[in-house]
Amino acid sequence: MKIKLIKVGSTPLDFEIKSDKITFKGYLVYDSNKLIALKANLSGSIITDCDVCANNFSMNIDEEIDFFLHSGIYKGNNNLVDVVECMNDTADLDEILNSEIVLIKSDYKCCQNCKTK
Numbered sequence: 097m098k099i100k101l102i103k104v105g106s107t108p109l110d111f112e113i114k115s116d117k118i119t120f121k122g123y124l125v126y127d128s129n130k131l132i133a134l135k136a137n138l139s140g141s142i143i144t145d146c147d148v149c150a151n152n153f154s155m156n157i158d159e160e161i162d163f164f165l166h167s168g169i170y171k172g173n174n175n176l177v178d179v180v181e182c183m184n185d186t187a188d189l190d191e192i193l194n195s196e197i198v199l200i201k202s203d204y205k206c207c208q209n210c211k212t213k
C-alpha cells in the first residue's frame with residue numbers, strides 16, 4: 097500500500113495491511129515541520145530461526161510502531177532518530193512492514209525448547 101504524503105493531514109489517515117499471519121494496523125497524521133507521525137501495531141506470528149539450535153519456530157509478535165516519515169532527505173532536528181525518509185513523496189507501507197519484520201528477525205531469539213535448557 098502506497099500513500100502520497102501530501103494527502104496526510106491533521107485528521108488521522110487509518111491503514112491496515114495483512115501479510116501472511118501478520119497485521120500492520122495504525123494511522124498516519126501530520127505532526128509538524130513537514131513530518132508525518134506513523135503510529136501502528138504489528139501483531140501476529142512469523143516463522144524465524146532459533147539463534148541457539150537453528151531450528152525454525154513460530155514467534156508471536158505484538159509490537160507498537162511509532163516513528164516519523166519525511167518526504168525526501170531529512171535535514172531537521174538531529175535529536176530525532178526515528179525518521180524514515182520517503183522518496184517521491186510516497187510512503188510505501190508494505191516496505192515499512194517488511195523492514196519491521198526483518199528488524200524483529202534480526203534480534204536475538206530462541207525457541208521454547210532452548211529456553212527450558
